[in-house]
Amino acid sequence: MRSEAIKPAGVSDRAQRIGQRVERFVRDVVAPYERDPRRDSHGPTDALVHELRGLARAADVMTPHVLEDGTHLTQRETAYVLRMSGLSPLGPLACNTAAPDEGNMFLLSKVGSPLIRERFLRPLVSGQVRSAFFMTEPAAEGGAGSDPSMMKTSCRRDGNDWIVNGRKAFITGAAGAGVGIVMAKSDDGACMFLVELPHPAIRIERLLDTIDDSMPGGHAVVAIEDLRVPQEQMLGRSGKGFAYAQLRLAPARLSHCMRWLGACTRANEIATDYANRRQAFGKPLIEHEGVGFMLADNLIDLRQAELMIDWCADVLDAGANGIAESSMAKVAVSEALMRVADRCVQVMGGTGVSGDTIVEQVFREIRAFRIYDGPTEVHKWSLAKKIQRDWRRGSAA
Template sequence: MTIIAREGRAVAIAAKVEAFVRDIVIPYERDSRLGPHGPSEDLVGELREKARVAGVLTPHILDDGDHLTQRETAMVLKPSGLSPLGPVAVNTAAPDEGNMYLLGKVATAGQKRRFLDPLVRGEARSAFFMTEPAADGGAGSDPSMMQTTCVLDGNHWRINGRKAFITGAQGARVGIVMAKSDDGACLFLVDLPDPAIRIERVLDTIDSSMPGGHAVVAIDNLRVPADQMLGQSGEGFKYAQIRLSPARLSHCMRWHGGVSRAQEIATTYACKRTGFGKLLIDHEGVGFMLAENLIDLKQAELMIDWCADVLDGGSLGTAESSMTKVAVSEALMRVADRCVQVMGGTGVSGDTIVEQMFREIRAFRIYDGPTEVHKWSLAKKIKRDHLTARAA
């Protein structure tokens, strides 16, 4: 398929997704089934059934199982993010979107039928069990600190450990669990719920858009059949990178859509509200903030497209996704903050989704790697490239 044909395909899908989110999903933003730990399972199911009927469920995966390119995915995921409920409704939300991508790349045919297909159909949610409690000295941004262990016991692996900030664990039916063997990191596919995987508590966090919230989980003698290992023993970090670079970029895509909506709302407010004898937008202090938002949104869009092109070119894109995650999350934070400021008291109220977008983007600056960790990683690359060039 030519580039022009692919772009036309993506434009058509994106238009359907945007119409669905604006017309069907946004009215649900005041639904009583929304809570501090995300939308209820009942609400998720209702929205996904409407998306299925509208033909926009899991729009980034085609009927033949093939994925849109990353550039096409950006065109589709951005409008899905126009509402905090949009990605949940059309099945482009984290962690499911990243987990589907990983399984599509690494899982066996049998694993895909059992674990991937229900995710693609929107019938199940998933969770990625990697991060561990800081109090245990476990893995956070440094996965090499992993404390969760896996030991081969006959034709099963026995897994023990604790995990933290596991998005969507409560209510998930598919789990991807990372643990370390004598060979190194391993990934396992598990059916959920499982009595050996116990949710200790669901954390109260600043964000509230993801179903199931973020849980602390205890894994006590979980037995997983050997054929449910994802890939090979000791290759878990490599597989995680296959997932993490596109997943970071997908977060950027979705939240770009969300903050673009916040800009729409703040602009409408500034063009209607008057103060000191004129519209707020005619005051430079307000108008300039909206102009700066426009600039940040465009620069973020260009970073997303650049990184998408790198990944589409076959690169793992680790450095590029780090740069994009830093640049986009920080830019969107500035935009969300200005939107709140433009709207004053209304901006910090629950009367619009601007306040929620501010909270969601603040959390985005931390998950999938805090800004500082990505900068540290990039600095290491700069040093390594410099020393290599000097030695050449």
């Protein structure tokens, strides 16, 4: 069921035009590649990604959320376009709207110097290379995870260079990436550095076996040993890394929600088609109340997820930092989409847990989404702290 003829409230004409092109491309061109064998247990191969991106360029849907002058669509417009790209698990990779590249492009466009934008951002926007964001560290070593202040990776000044040492974990797409953003702690505080990959001082120790497999390069454990980075490749200023991470964080959380809303929309379409075609006990599955009610609940959850995304996008477009709002959206949307994906599997029975459709993969990806970019419980804890702070301010007044 195509949504091209439907213009959601608040979506601009330009976003609808771009979104329609993306939807046609993902449904007609990308979806048939979902059975392509060029993938391993850690994700699609770079050969497959390269081919898909060539098709995206030909269809004029490469990096559709970034305009020709380098500016980005508004968050509300991006929400519509990225949802269309997410209609297939391969769609964001083909259209260059996938994590971590999409969030990294946003960050570099806001903070990067002219040199960084030319040398590192331009190849990302064109889709010539992938990127990785080196922040999370091994939990067994007490490193940074949901609490970035625990960062162990260090950096120190050496003339006009910085020397970085540490270990990172769950680094999405590190294998095969061409651009890396490395986060480390100096005497001033957190710092970020841009590096070209592969680099002899950045060594992939192993690729983790995880429940999801939609990201090329998988998720890596990485050792950084005496990485020397010129001062000009520092992003912004020393000690401002946490502030830059927050700048990236809220939009990146939200764009995760956008893409996976598209995936669950498609999974629900597949489950709905199955329920209307499949006969059981003398009638279509859809006519059995237990099945029909699950699909009705899916529509409710999908609509609520869309409204939450649009609300948070409007907050960001208004100029707020959106940290609390993006936490609320991440929790509400990831939990709602988990329910949708689970019901799709249940409606389809044995077919739902097979690889015959993307429903099984979407279920696995959404389960990981409830953890990536902060588990539900961490976001709720952060919101509870905000509630307490606001209460104290109100009481003091």
